[in-house]
Amino acid sequence: MMDWNQIKKEIIAETKEVLSVDKKINIDEITALFIAVLRFSVDDKAINGIETRLPNALEMILLKPISRVDKNAYFPEAGQIEPFLRKVLFLVKPSVYASIKNDKKKALSALISLLGLNINKVDYSSTNLSTNQKSHFSEHLIKVYNLRNLEGHNCTEWTNAKLYDELRSVLVIYLYTTFKHKRELKVAINPFDLSKYLAAEIQRIKVLKSRFVHIDGKEELNDIDLYARELLINDEDELNIGEAQNIREGTIDSLRNTIKEKKMIILGDVGMGKSTTILFLHLLDAQSAIADSSRNIPIYLELKTLTEKDNLFQKLKSKLNIDDDVAETIFKTGRINLFLDGLNEIENKIKVSVFSQINNLIDNYPDNFYLITSRPQHYNREFDSSINQRKIPVFTLQKMVDRQIEEFLTKNGRKVKDYILQEINKKERLKRIVQNPLMLTMLIGVVLKNGNVPNEKGKIIRAFMFSLYDREQRQIIDFDIDRFHLLLCYLGFQTRDLSGSNSSLDRDEYIIPILQERKSELGLDINLLSFLRKAIDLNILVNDSNQFSFSHELYQEYYAAEFLHQAIKG
Structure with a gap:
């Protein structure tokens, strides 16, 4: 031998x-x-x-x-x-x-x-x-x-x-x-085998999808096809809805399969379903790739999890858990469907660096499919110049119309469907609020719990968050709703003020000191690690490798507003 x-x-x-x-x-x-x-x-x-x-x-x-x-x-x-x-x-x-x-x-x-x-x-x-x-x-x-x-x-x-x-x-x-x-x-x-990665992603995405908003008694929300319309960029580099007859529109899934550019930006206000939409697409792609090895490999990344220590490309390659050179070859040959979620949630001090890394990624590996999400106001200020250069089409998620609202209620709130439809048909203001998928989801949860329909956005969010607290209090005798809420309000305000977005912050460097400060001010007797575990269990906070953020930016905005309201009253 x-x-x-x-x-x-x-x-x-x-x-x-x-x-x-x-x-x-x-x-x-x-x-x-x-x-x-x-x-x-x-x-x-x-x-x-x-x-x-x-x-x-x-x-x-x-x-x-x-x-x-x-x-x-x-x-x-x-x-x-x-x-x-x-x-x-x-x-x-x-x-x-x-x-x-x-x-x-x-x-x-x-x-x-x-x-x-x-x-x-x-x-x-x-x-x-x-x-x-x-x-x-x-x-x-x-x-x-x-x-x-x-x-x-x-x-x-x-x-x-x-x-x-x-x-x-x-x-x-x-x-x-x-x-x-x-x-x-x-x-x-040594042909790469990504079946383990894909199987793990399928399970992970199901967990991620369920964390955004959970309706009591319902294990998983059913998606509806959200509609998007192309935006055109005028000579002043400002985004405007195009008037051209050939403007492209449709569901995100249909658009990504028909546009020639192989790259797209999805804009949507908070709660409009950006994350849940691309998580669903990522799930579909993972299921397709595990069944057919010739299909593109999806990678999903929440941009808010990036820190100043991270290299974007290295982080993406490491997700595949294969030889680094093999991973780079996969990128070079255009075998990746890349979902980058939340330009608006990148920490302020690293935005310039991350934007540059995204641009380099697109330049160096142009044959992959890229889908990037952001809120419109943040995108318009900070990322549009690079889009002009690369001619990446921009699409905005449209608010749900009556048909979609009814479909959503049928899938996710059949018990309260007729009552909610009756209320929103009587109140135009309420209808405008629930054209947002997240707000409609919260309203379903509130009506299922309390039996009534709040008529303001803030009241719907507050009622939903307190329904989560009530659920926890039923299970844990010593759970103090008021103390829990006070700490979350302070955390929402301080993290928003600190990073300018819902970006992840290190637990020991930022989160614990912020909470400790409020705990001392109010003289609270509370275990902060236990508090964080409860907030994670309720899907209010998320933890990624000791980096904490609110599970949804709307939660952070709500708690920050609540703190300011308390401060003004107090």
């Missing part, structure tokens, strides 16, 4: 000094990948056999105690690199390989060119190279090229020094070729 570990050690020993000039090359990683490529079987008669011939030659030369003459005899099998380059081309550019495989004119020089190995465009007959021309291992490439027609009898008289000098150049080019195409080779010889 071939001792691959020892072969690897010998290859590294022979090439380390040469390859160390390029700090980007991890010689241990690249040698392991080179061996993996060698051992990988391919279904092509012109390439088959290299996985045995070349390793056998390397083993005989590097490991076996045979004579100098015998080692020289094995060298042509190791020294003629054309078969290996053909295999690499077959793996990384199959269509190119198919077009040249039967063309005898496409010899070694053509393969070198197709694989981008002769970066300095050196003449293979050159003997004196300038300092610049010696980069990218060009001198070794020249030596290897001139071994292309070598036969066994040509090297029988070589000394050991000559043999290993030539072998070193051959190994350097093998490893350099592997390094140049390492991402594509990793994908080709």
Whole structure:
């Protein structure tokens, strides 16, 4: 049995000094990948056999105690690199390989060119190279090229020094070729399996969807198709509803499958369903990808979870939990459907950096599908210049019409449907309020709990939040509603004031000190960690790796307004 570990050690020993000039090359990683490529079987008669011939030659030369003459005899099998380059081309550019495989004119020089190995465009007959021309291992490439027609009898008289000098150049080019195409080779010889990621995402998204608003007694809200209409940008770079007859409109799902740009911005006021819509699309995509591996892979990210320590691209790749180079190749080949939720919820002090990272992501990986959400007023101020440049279409979610309100009530509030319809048909102001999906959801919960319909937005939100408290009080005897509410109001105001949005804040650095301050002011006897756990259990707060935020921006706005109201009264 071939001792691959020892072969690897010998290859590294022979090439380390040469390859160390390029700090980007991890010689241990690249040698392991080179061996993996060698051992990988391919279904092509012109390439088959290299996985045995070349390793056998390397083993005989590097490991076996045979004579100098015998080692020289094995060298042509190791020294003629054309078969290996053909295999690499077959793996990384199959269509190119198919077009040249039967063309005898496409010899070694053509393969070198197709694989981008002769970066300095050196003449293979050159003997004196300038300092610049010696980069990218060009001198070794020249030596290897001139071994292309070598036969066994040509090297029988070589000394050991000559043999290993030539072998070193051959190994350097093998490893350099592997390094140049390492991402594509990793994908080709070890196809990624994202089934575990997709299955986990399906479960995670179901949990995320349920957290926004929970109606007592109902495990999961049923979605309705929200409608979006395209916005046009005028010469003053301000967003306006377009008057053109060819303006695009429809459900988000239908629009994303028909627009040619493969990128879209979705705008909607708080509670209009931006997050729930793209979570639903992400769920659909994950289910499709797990059933068909050729479908695009969805990634969903709440932008409010980013901190100044995060690199956006690294965070996205890490979600896939696969080799970093393989993940980057997936992005490069346009295999990603990316959902970036909440431009308006990014912490103020990192907005410029995050916007720049999003722009770079779109520029560097343009073939993926991008869907980005924001509230209109924040988007208009901070992100529209980059959209002009990239010609990304912008769509705004439309308020629900009568038909959609009735459909929503049928799916999520059948018991109170007739009563709510009767009330909103009598009160135009109330109808305008419940054209917002989140507000209608809250109203259903309030009517189910209290049996009456508040006629103001603030009263609906307050009644809903207190219905959550009542539910908790029924389960926990020592749950003090007033203290709980006072702390949430202060937390809402202070976090809004601190970050300017519903961005995530570190528990120990920000959240606990804010709560401790209010606890001390009011002389409250309350365990703050227990308070946070209860707020999470009620889906009022969310925790992502010790970064806390309100589960919905509307909650933060409500509590901040309540605090101001209390302060004015007090």
